[in-house]
Amino acid sequence: MRDPLELLDIRSLLGEEDRDIQATVAGFLAEHARPHVADWFEAGVLPREFARELGKLGVLGMHLEGYGCAGTSATAYGLACLELEAVDSGIRSFVSVQGSLSMFSIHRYGSEEQKLEWLPRLAAGEAIGCFGLTEPDFGSNPSGMRTRAVRDGGDWVLDGTKTWITNGGWADVATVWANTDEGVRGFLVPRGTPGFSTRDITRKLSMRASVTSELVLEGVRLPDSARLPGATSLGAPLSCLNEARFGIVFGAVGAARDCVEVALDYAGTRVQFDRPIAGFQLTQRKLASMALAVGNAMLLALHLAGLKEAGRIRPEQISAGKLNNVEAAVAVARESRTILGANGISLEYSPLRHANNLESVLTYEGTSEIHALAIGQALTGLSAYRG
Amino acid sequence: MNIVVLVKQVPDTWSERKLTDADHTLDRESADAVLDEINERAVEEALLLKEAHGGEVTVIAMGPGRATDAIRKALSMGADKAVHVSDDALHGSDVIATAKVLAKAIGTVEGFDLVIAGNEATDGRAGAIPAILAEILGLPQVTQLRKVTVEGTTVKGERETEEGVAHLEASLPAIVSVTEKINEPRYPSFKGIMAAKKKPVTTLTVADLGVDAGEVGLGGAWSGVIEASPKPPRSAGQRIDDEGVGGSKIAEYLVGQKLI
Numbered sequence: 001m002r003d004p005l006e007l008l009d010i011r012s013l014l015g016e017e018d019r020d021i022q023a024t025v026a027g028f029l030a031e032h033a034r035p036h037v038a039d040w041f042e043a044g045v046l047p048r049e050f051a052r053e054l055g056k057l058g059v060l061g062m063h064l065e066g067y068g069c070a071g072t073s074a075t076a077y078g079l080a081c082l083e084l085e086a087v088d089s090g091i092r093s094f095v096s097v098q099g100s101l102s103m104f105s106i107h108r109y110g111s112e113e114q115k116l117e118w119l120p121r122l123a124a125g126e127a128i129g130c131f132g133l134t135e136p137d138f139g140s141n142p143s144g145m146r147t148r149a150v151r152d153g154g155d156w157v158l159d160g161t162k163t164w165i166t167n168g169g170w171a172d173v174a175t176v177w178a179n180t181d182e183g184v185r186g187f188l189v190p191r192g193t194p195g196f197s198t199r200d201i202t203r204k205l206s207m208r209a210s211v212t213s214e215l216v217l218e219g220v221r222l223p224d225s226a227r228l229p230g231a232t233s234l235g236a237p238l239s240c241l242n243e244a245r246f247g248i249v250f251g252a253v254g255a256a257r258d259c260v261e262v263a264l265d266y267a268g269t270r271v272q273f274d275r276p277i278a279g280f281q282l283t284q285r286k287l288a289s290m291a292l293a294v295g296n297a298m299l300l301a302l303h304l305a306g307l308k309e310a311g312r313i314r315p316e317q318i319s320a321g322k323l324n325n326v327e328a329a330v331a332v333a334r335e336s337r338t339i340l341g342a343n344g345i346s347l348e349y350s351p352l353r354h355a356n357n358l359e360s361v362l363t364y365e366g367t368s369e370i371h372a373l374a375i376g377q378a379l380t381g382l383s384a385y386r387g
Numbered sequence: 388m389n390i391v392v393l394v395k396q397v398p399d400t401w402s403e404r405k406l407t408d409a410d411h412t413l414d415r416e417s418a419d420a421v422l423d424e425i426n427e428r429a430v431e432e433a434l435l436l437k438e439a440h441g442g443e444v445t446v447i448a449m450g451p452g453r454a455t456d457a458i459r460k461a462l463s464m465g466a467d468k469a470v471h472v473s474d475d476a477l478h479g480s481d482v483i484a485t486a487k488v489l490a491k492a493i494g495t496v497e498g499f500d501l502v503i504a505g506n507e508a509t510d511g512r513a514g515a516i517p518a519i520l521a522e523i524l525g526l527p528q529v530t531q532l533r534k535v536t537v538e539g540t541t542v543k544g545e546r547e548t549e550e551g552v553a554h555l556e557a558s559l560p561a562i563v564s565v566t567e568k569i570n571e572p573r574y575p576s577f578k579g580i581m582a583a584k585k586k587p588v589t590t591l592t593v594a595d596l597g598v599d600a601g602e603v604g605l606g607g608a609w610s611g612v613i614e615a616s617p618k619p620p621r622s623a624g625q626r627i628d629d630e631g632v633g634g635s636k637i638a639e640y641l642v643g644q645k646l647i
Contacts, residue, residue: 020463020580028574058577070577 004260004291010298014075021062021072022079028057029087037088038347040209044202046090048170051098055125059084059095061103067119069103074308078250078301085251086258089357090210092251097166098122100243102129105175105186108239109230114188118173130171132162132215133237139164140370140385142177143234147217149178149185156180156227158187158195158220164364168213169200175228176217177237186228186236195220207360242318245365246308249321250301252329255358256294259329259336259351263287266340266349277339286339290332297325316378319371327368330358388442388537390433391496392466393489393504393516394426396450396457400509410605411612412479413510415451422457425505427572429565430461432535433503434573440537443467445496449477449488455588462583463575470495474592479605482511486519488603491596493524495589499560501542506531506564517564527557533568 001007011019032053040046054060061069063077072080077099085092103122106114106129121127138144147160158178168174174189174196189196195218200211228236264287267278277283304321307313333355337344345352362368373384398404398418407414433444446461446469448454458469472492480488493502507514521528532544532555542563543556575583593600601607627636641647 016459017580017584020459020575020583021577024463024574024577024580057574062577070581072577072581076577 002261002264004257004264004294005298007291008295008299010295010302013302014079015073018073018076018079021076022083025057025059025080025083026086028053029083029091033087033091037091037209038350038353041088041090041353042208042347044204044208046094046209046211051094051128052125054095055123058123059099060125061099061107061119061123063099064103064107064119064123067107067115068123069107069119073305074246075302075305078247078305081247081251082254082257082301084254086254088209089251089255089354089361090207092247092254093166093207093210093360096244096247096251097131098125098129100247101131101240102167102171102173102175104243105131105228105231105237105240106188109186109228109236110188111225111229113225114228118188122173127172128167128170130165130167130174130213130215131237131240132165132168132174132176133241134162134164136161136163140367142237143184145177145179145184147176147178149180149187151180152221154224156187156222156224158189158217158222160217162215162217164201165198165213165215166364167211168215169198169211171198174215175240176215177234183232184234184237186231187222188226188228189217189220189222193220193222205359206356238315241365242315245318245322246304246313248361248365249304249318249325252322252325252358252361253294253297253301255354255361256290256297256325256329256332259333259354260287260290260294262350263290263336263339266343270341283339286335290335293328293332297328300324314378316374319366319374322366323368323371323375326358326361330355330362333358388436388440388501389496389499390436390442390444391493391499391502392426392429392433392444392446392461393502394430394446394448394457394461395423395505395508395510396420396448396454397423397508397510400424404510405617406612406615410479411615412605415453420453420456422460423505423508423510424572425507425509425565425567426457426461427464428567428569429503429505430464430466431570431572432565433501434465435570436501436535436537437465442500445470445499447489447492447496448472449480449485449492451478458588459583460575462586462588463580464573465575465579466586468586469588471588471590472593472596473590474594474600476593476600476604479608480603481608481610482513482515482519483609484603484607486516486523488593488596488598489516490520490523491598492591493520495591495596501537501559502526502562503535504562504564506566517562521562524562526560526562528562528564529555529557530562530564532563532565535563535565535569 058070062072065071122129149156149158172191176187176189197216199214270277333351336351377383399421402418405414437444444466446466448458449472504517517530529544531546533547534545536543540559542561546553
């Protein structure tokens with residue numbers, strides 16, 4: 001068995017159309033990403049041209065309706081994220097931020113003019129989008145954000161700093177969240193707007209095949225038509241994050257699946273004491289535990305996709321998926337590395353690369369701690385971190 | 388322009404391919420089934436011609452029930468409709484029977500101008516279907532092409548051989564076969580995948596096509612497989628350390644194998 005998901009015959013749970021979309025994404029990535037991803041990771045780049053190819057494939061905003069988007073099922077979107085993250089979390093992050101944060105924020109909260117201006121280009125990968133919520137001093141607690149937008153006549157003037165912004169440095173448009181006298185509002189800030197600049201964060205030990213940046217807003221003047229008219233509270237950016245987290249629930253399964261595939265293959269060919277290490281009981285225990293973890297995570301992801309498609313998924317359920325699946329994936333990635341021995345620390349093999357990437361995934365889009373507290377609140381009715 | 392593309396579902400070349408013990412026909416259960424890669428290129432060429440000249444692309448496949456997966460792939464890529472000839476009586480058909488059935492199936496597509504096939508399937512590799520079809524249908528054949536263009540009522544193509552490039556042409560309607568150099572097939576778009584299930588697929592039996600079931604299948608085949616055994620595993624090979632005479636040692640080895 002090469003794919004640990006075969007153990008539970010996960011394929012039999014998928015519809016024809018979702019399977020076809022998954023196979024198309026996997027086929028595309030096998031040709032266009034897998035052969036290069038270790039080099040991208042080492043060099044700390046994600047090629048701009050590759051983003052365009054992903055757009056051509058139709059993966060950017062694939063779950064949105066209209067404006068050049070395909071309008072696929074939530075399951076199909078999840079399966080695409082799974083295949084993307086099976087190659088590298090950085091690639092899945094690019095797609096998550098583009099489709100579920102940038103495009104979703106415009107699709108859900110934007111004006112018709114904003115949708116027509118940005119969505120078709122973002123879907124095609126001709127333009128890149130990012131999403132600025134996190135600040136240097138406000139990560140888990142975005143409600144304290146210091147970025148301010150102040151009315152000045154018919155315009156708005158924005159000041160503040162956002163950080164850890166995926167796609168920031170190469171974005172053509174940033175969805176920036178700011179406090180105003182009327183509450184949290186979202187603004188579309190095009191690249192090149194006077195006072196708006198970005199600085200890429202380098203020297204990363206994780207998510208290297210991904211652009212991560214700081215956004216600096218110094219007296220950025222925008223017309224009111226740049227404001228997302230549908231967004232009237234912090235609930236708006238949080239709803240976008242729930243979209244992105246849904247993709248992570250599947251993506252983490254992909255990273256873990258890839259690690260187990262590599263470990264299985266390696267254990268089958270690596271000979272010690274005159275036989276393949278796959279035949280040793282300790283290795284088999286590791287492999288069995290990992291296959292179960294990946295299978296369980298996949299079942300949870302598919303269950304959540306069903307709830308999402310039925311239109312009744314609750315935020316704490318997405319928290320459950322993100323918390324469980326990312327923690328499972330990190331554990332699987334590290335355990336897979338032990339099967340590879342010393343060879344496992346080389347970029348020739350994916351598990352340690354995945355493990356390093358998953359450190360970011362563990363923290364971003366809501367830390368494990370915050371998701372545990374969201375679940376805790378759902379269980380007890382008591383909020384541990386909000387007054 | 389109405390184009391018919393012939394497609395075949397074959398075992399994935401990456402999976403282990405074998406013949407059944409029972410009747411030495413292809414063991415379809417043992418391997419993953421995919422749309423033959425050369426057929427993806429045939430579909431791509433048909434779609435390019437349709438994009439240039441307008442018209443409709445009809446996919447025709449002969450094969451068991453699960454060949455619908457291969458048909459769906461072609462429809463996802465952008466073909467408009469499909470004819471699926473599926474009948475237990477066809478099991479084990481040889482190239483002549485296959486061509487007879489396909490000729491009848493092509494006949495159900497009204498006013499076709501061009502039939503595009505791959506030059507050979509990766510499983511049977513007979514490579515004879517396009518030529519036999521042309522004979523049965525009484526149409527010109529322009530085969531083994533690396534490039535196809537249509538101008539008015541003429542199809543032109545380039546055939547690359549070891550001796551050089553032949554420039555061929557024929558008047559429409561005609562049969563064309565393409566090689567793997569013809570193009571790079573597109574990935575189906577997600578919209579295409581979602582639209583595919585709504586496209587019409589006509590399923591026909593040999594009786595529907597007016598073919599006598601006795602003429603097709605294993606019983607009607609002009610040739611048969613008596614015995615089949617798997618290729619012996621590759622042996623370890625011989626290692627030559629080059630100490631200045633490596634070249635001559637390799638030459639000696641090749642002479643010993645009667646290769647030079």
